[in-house]
Amino acid sequence: MTDTQTLIENRPPSVASLFLERVEATPDAEAYRFPVASADGGAESWRSLTWKQAAERVHAVAAGLMDLGVRPEERVAIASATRVEWILADLGVLCAGAATTTVYPSTNADETAFILADSGSRVLIAENAVQLAKAVERRAELPDLVHVVVVDADGADLGDDGWALSLAELEQRGKVYLEKNPEAVRKAVGEITKDQLATLIYTSGTTGRPKGVRLPHDCWAYMARAIQANGLLEADDVQYLWLPLAHVFGKVLTAGHITIGHVTAVDGRVDKIIENLPVVQPTYMAAVPRIFEKVYNGVAAKARAGGGAKYRIFKWAAEVAREYAKVTQDNRRRTGNASAPFGLTAQHAVADRLVYAKLRDAFGGKLRACVSGSAALSPEIGYFFSGAGIHILEGYGLTESSAASFVNPGEAYRTGTVGKPLPGTEVRIAEDGEILLRGPGIMQGYHGLPEKTSEVLESDGWFHTGDIGELSADGYLTITDRKKDIIKNSNGKYIAPAAVEGQFKAACPFISNVLVIGADRNFCTALFALDEPTILGWAKENGLAGRPYAEVVGSEQVRALMDGYVQRVNQDLQRWQQIKTFRVLPRDLDVEHGDLTPSLKLKRPVVEREFKELIDDMYAGTRED
Incomplete structure (x- = not known):
């Protein structure tokens, strides 16, 4: 048996076990870095947690959940942006033997309530007053939800019935619980089996209601060891983690981090990436x-x-x-x-x-x-x-x-x-x-x-x-x-839209998103969404300075600009792949309008429905291929 096979086949039953092993192996090594706002409104600073310090908080969360009555495999939902508390809460859930339900903070109240109800979540860990409000709004429809724990409790109305409490209060309850039951967390981790449910991650829902994907503890333990065996990451690496932890891509990075033991700098604010990179100086980043x-x-x-x-x-x-x-x-x-x-x-x-x-x-x-x-x-x-x-x-x-x-x-x-x-x-x-x-x-x-x-x-x-x-x-x-997504046009030719869309993104620096259309049609068309800062920069140099985005992208100058890129890309496409006509959308596509998933994947059916009139206009009348 090779070293790789040994590493994977001898994996422990859970990431919770791997976490305890990591803490024992390198208690004083730096585990996490995270930004902290200045008390006087000045520049942010970055603080660190060692593995031992992280474990103290994780154990407190786990014990606090036990004190609230959470039992093995019962679901605890997390609705929060990517931050160090998300990771600590998730590890606390896992170390309690419970299962994490992930909820994007951008998810609306209706879909949040659906996920909480469908998963049967007993506790919701909400980032702030905004996430708390979604649960309060639908509380009557969520009889299984017995508590909400709020990470940033400032400005949040926790009420006085004990239903809502702060994360600090949960951790304090956990510390008291551990004083009476000092081995409670280690015992819970030791009883976890590999087939026990660890995570419910709901699919992005590009085509309909999201489905809860059941991932047992063994999935994450395997992923952790497989990432380690891959050899890409090393103990002295610094990872910059900004991806949504509600998404499986972000979640798996936390498993690899634990088994390898490198440093992870955590900040989910996308608008801070460019500012943070020179400060964090990562050796590794996923995006x-x-x-x-x-x-x-x-x-x-x-x-x-x-x-x-x-x-x-x-x-x-x-x-x-x-x-x-x-x-x-x-x-x-x-x-x-x-x-x-x-x-x-x-x-x-x-x-x-x-x-x-x-x-x-x-x-x-x-x-x-x-x-x-x-x-x-x-x-x-x-x-x-x-x-x-x-x-x-x-x-x-x-x-x-x-x-x-x-x-x-x-x-x-x-x-x-x-x-x-x-x-x-x-x-x-x-x-x-x-x-x-x-x-x-x-x-x-x-x-x-x-x-x-x-x-x-x-x-x-x-x-x-x-x-x-x-x-x-x-x-x-x-x-x-x-x-x-494979398109078959009315002449029986198959087209892979993602490949064509990729060529446009590479050729045109103004494109934010592109949707190629042509199923059951006799020619292909495209919808272009343009990157606002980039196209407005171009507008300043081309007689459109000071005009709003919608006016700029609707101008004849921008249409001529995009037509030039279309002609250029068409030269490298098969005849049946070529874009015969196009429209520039009046706004960029985004998560808020429901055009993109939180992981920035295009929701094709949503975009096609929203801009149906533009699509119909491109195919109006008769046109030969």
Whole structure:
């Protein structure tokens, strides 16, 4: 048996067990960093918790939940943005033997009530008064919900009936409970079995009501050990964690962190990422493609604002980066040596001094690797960052597979693929191209939905992902598209919209989101949503300064601008893939309007319904392909 097999097969039954092992092994090592507001309104500072200090709070939360009457496998919901208290609360739930139900803080009161009721959650840990209000509003409909614990209790009306209490009060109750029952938490952890429910994560609901995915303790213990066995992360790494912890991608990062023992800096405020990176100086960060697209667009916009010469230098450097990345990755794949011709290497060295070094500094200057997941990253954007020395390792997984089924292997990564399966995960491609997965990370099923479970999970453990993909001879997986998103036009031609959309995102620095349409039609069209800061910067230079966003994107100048990009991209597309006409949306797509999931994935049916008139207008009359 190999060391990797031993590590995975001898895993403990739960992440709670791994957490106790980590605390015992490195009690005084730094575990978490988190921002703290200044008392006088000045600049924020960052504080740290050692593993021992974190454990004291985790044990207090766990014991506090026990004191509230929470029993093994009963659900405790967390409705909060990403912050260190989310992690401590989740670990407290797990160490009590209970199960965490995750709720995005952006979820409205109706859907929050649905999740709380469907999961049968006994306690809700709410971030603040806003999240508390959602539960108060629907309290009469939630008889199972016996308590709400509020993290930031300032401004929150906790009432006087004991139903709501602060996190500080919960922890104090836990400390008192532990004085009487000092071994209560260790005993609870010791009694956890691998098949016991650990987490209910509700799917993003891109096509309807979310389904609760049942993930037992063994899923997370397996993921933790598989990430460790992968070898990407080391004990001296610093991770910057901003992803939503209600999403499986963010959640799995906490498991890997515990087993490896590196430092994690936690701050879920997306608008603080650029500000935080030079302060945190991470060596590792996970993100969704939209973040890398925004960085790329921002760099391009800044270069454009610097004048014609700077913009020409940026465009030249971007092409050099892509070519350098493609050549070196291809040579590494074929020969094991990531070399490039002398001329290209010389150009790359000049571009590095002029452009790439500044970009790396913006990421903190110490970034060794990023992992991108949740959606497809445009290969051209991936090659740009690769050539600039910011190595984006694409990965792949679903909520139903505990997030991390595939990831690119360190230096041997290949842009445009999602890498190889994690140790212990099996993969095969069905006759219709669908990716099937089997392994310890696969869910038990959908909560209370046996028929839905049987639609995707076979009796022998194979899970139908709904994604289409191809495996290379040496095991690298390429995702082609979502099975349900494949377009078949009226002439019988199949089109993968994500691939076409990715080409537009790479070509046009103004695009925030794009939706390609063409199912049962005789030609393809597109809806473009433009990035507000970038397009308004362009507007200042093109006679539209001071105009509001909606007026700018509705102008003839912007239509002509976008038409130029459409013609350029169409040159590289098959005839039946080409965009014959398009519309620029009057606003960007976002989570608040329901166009995107909290993990920034496009809700195609929602966008198509909302902008149906624009789509109908593009297909009005008769038009030949």
